Amino acid sequence: MAAQRGQRNGVAPGAAEVTAPIPRVTAGGPEVPAARDRARAIPEAAVARLAVYLRVLSGLQEQGAGTVSSEELAVAAGVNSAKLRKDLSYIGSYGTRGVGYEVSVLIGEIERILGLTRKHSVAVVGIGNLGHALANYGGFPGRGFPVSALFDIDADLVGIPVGGIPVDHIEDITRVCLEREVSIGVIATPPPAAQGVCDRLVAAGVQCILNFAPVVLQVPDHVEVRKVDLAVELQVLSFHVARRADGPPPVRRTVNGRVDGMVVS
Amino acid sequence: MAAQRGQRNGVAPGAAEVTAPIPRVTAGGPEVPAARDRARAIPEAAVARLAVYLRVLSGLQEQGAGTVSSEELAVAAGVNSAKLRKDLSYIGSYGTRGVGYEVSVLIGEIERILGLTRKHSVAVVGIGNLGHALANYGGFPGRGFPVSALFDIDADLVGIPVGGIPVDHIEDITRVCLEREVSIGVIATPPPAAQGVCDRLVAAGVQCILNFAPVVLQVPDHVEVRKVDLAVELQVLSFHVARRADGPPPVRRTVNGRVDGMVVS
DNA sequence: AGCTGTGAAGGACTTCACAGCC
């Protein structure tokens, strides 16, 4: 059991070693990064941004844009253009110097890298308030992530359709997930139930989990977990409010009427 | 207008310069970091983890634990112990060598640093499926974040209580937020409405925003934004599924009924 | 002997800045 990996910072240390390409001390020559390794080489942080670029690009395409410059795209995505170009360079060279990027080409390449050319069935476990909201998201954000199974422990909910899908009992999770080839499990249960649900999902062959329960899940190394933690988000914001309260935003706090040696008042 | 900051990576570059303590080329002496600067020095990544430690510690306290070692706490929080100790060292030295940390002390100190000793009123904008779920979270994850206002553009919803709070019309956002001293705004609207709502929240003096809409918000430098982006999370998971498909995972993909030389069927 | 606290080394990600192509 390894703790969950790469969330809101890098990829986990120990865990990474397992999946990472073996240091590759190829006999008879220096390291020869195979073309396939390219994907591995994309920083996790860049992957998340590629998803953002993709959304922005889709918007541009709907507006009929044919090409974009790195600067335009960067502003729309809320990053600086150097970072954007670096991110795009991880997936290849699809721009034209002096011109920019062709929107449709970029969309295609990012979708390919993110694996969006294939559909990923999603199962939502825990049909409470949040589970309802998730199930109703309708095909889930962007196409490509059809919700194909819902589970709850409450027998009264079983059979009732939510967002068009009937709820199954959690006991059937393994069978149903296998049948419907679920590749992503979403945990929206109360905290105490989360680890148990996670274990069942893993047993059912689900390799990726999106966890909304405020619990640190323990999973085997080959399972990828991402978490969305409301409490953490709010507390980080709270920290910033607090910082602002003490800290001297524009100029350093005064000490005896002085600021860094400069007389202030 | 600066794009939103520090999300899933560091703090933004340009933005940070504004708040960061000026490089301090103090006349006549080396850098003298004031004690208060300690908070500034906590890496964003560490702040998010502190929130996780806090939750784990609360659990331990309920179980009656008096002290914990860095190793125990680290395992429970899903990080390694060196990182945990480093994170805790940012807020001070509250452990006892040879023994560990006193649970209650650590809880108190983390709460202090995260600014949880003060309450932060939360307003939720957009009372759709997600907004409902958020409003019903009940006082919001952990105490300290009372939901004190709900807004929607739909006049039919106005006055209806959700999770005990009656919905106000979005037109009244400025007045109500000021009256109820809202410090954190949560955006759960459809994408096209998000930027407009954000602008209104900012106009109402809200300095922290948690954004669930899949849109890159543009905000002034002094406003802190964090986003929760379902589509991005799923797409990052999708990327990992795709990676796994090429690369050699634990066991190589079958080729002609064989797996890495082992007969399969 | 056990465990914390932390400099220092290492690694990942970001930004710079400019060569290279259109």
Added chain:
DNA sequence: GGCTGTGAAGTCCTTCACAGCT
């Protein structure tokens, strides 16, 4: 002249490893 692609430099974060206290 304009814009991409990318080594190199810089910054931030993580991990190591051990000194220092109990």
